[in-house]
Amino acid sequence: MVAAIENGTVIDHIPSEKLFAVVNLLHLDRMNTAVTIGYNLKSEVLGRKSIIKMADKFFTDEELNQLAVICPNITLCIIRDYDIVEKRTVTLPDELRGIVRCANPKCITNNEPMSTHFHVHDAARSTLKCRYCNTIIQLDDVQLVENS
């Protein structure tokens, strides 16, 4: 259904409702190489899943780990010469800069042209804490910074 790529990155098992957040986070709209997006594909695990194939595109660990904010269980395949040379999962970084929007409207980050900055507050409970106003937010409820 989705054509194979020679070199690049494939992100699989994206919950369909998270697809466009992933597209936004990875700035796929700014890419010059071929990007194939499969939306609402059948999945035994998820029921419906989405998949993104990006030709000639490789991300740093830091970039990919940001994905853990919205889909902690996705799988990434690094493709070289049509073969999967590496499969990996993502890990939530200890710090998130410029990714997540603070839920507190009175936070300085929502009122000044500056980057947001969160720390993982409690990994077991999936909570983040704003470095500036100390607001604690649930990972499930995060809103991403526009054009992050």
Add this chain to the structure above:
Amino acid sequence: MEQCNKPTDTARPRSLVTIADHSRKKIEYLIEMAQEFERRPNRRLLEGKVVATLFFEPSTRTRLSFETAANRLGARVIGFADPKVTSGTKGETLKDTIMMVSNYADIIVMRHYLEGAARYASEIAPVPIVNAGDGANQHPSQTMLDLYSIYKTQGRLDNLDIFLVGDLKYGRTVHSMLTAMYHFNPTFHFIAPEELAMPEMYKAFCREHGIRYVEHTHFDADVISGADILYMTRVQRERFTDLMEYERVKDRYLLKLDMLSKARPNMKILHPLPRVNEIEYSIDENPHAYYFEQARNGLYARQALICDALGITLDTIKNDKTVIES
């Protein structure tokens, strides 16, 4: 949180954003510094320095306290007390204001209505920032003067029974008190209506750090009898979604003279002020009342905080040759 500051850290100029950044050792160090200033508050220690007080939100009491602290140490003070006169009203960013004032002043004391403003300013400013309150977030100089007041009245900070009364949900002073006192093995008693009870995240903080706490909705002489410190706050009408509930509880957390009948001899009543009616006026003359002295302690605590932020050490203050003897 930091476990311990190295001694050399105390000499490094740095910003004060939250009391949570300070170790036990650092809090004790600042208390000792405040004691030195209380003994001899008038000095020329900051002669030649300019202290900027930027109040993006009015707070006359806090501003006067900081400006008096700077003036009594010989500094010159610039700044604004009314945000309407600033370029912020023309759309200038906080960053631009801070960078501009950093050209003129050696230290910036700032109050802001946005939460996290002081942390951000401390990241961008080339001079130290002292947080004089950022929205509902932090007010470390109030916490420092509270700790100094507790130390002065009890002779120690360790192993005290501290009773917090009134609005424990929104009151940032009581939240900061929890954060600062966790070094000193306190037992807290939270006395509040259900609508204004201590939020779960602060109770979780207590549990995680082994701080004992007891919750009460009742407030009477028997409850007060166990207190070393009775920290009163105001129950504000605007905090209630249900005004019937406000009417029901508003008088339950007023401190009356006869409620002090079983108080421990060492018990002191603190209040961040302004008071409305939560402490009966007849208590003002009672030996347990301490709130006016508490406000005066703010001067010495703020002298200590300004000097520490400027990298002036306790040794320098102890051996200060610029003291003006009155």
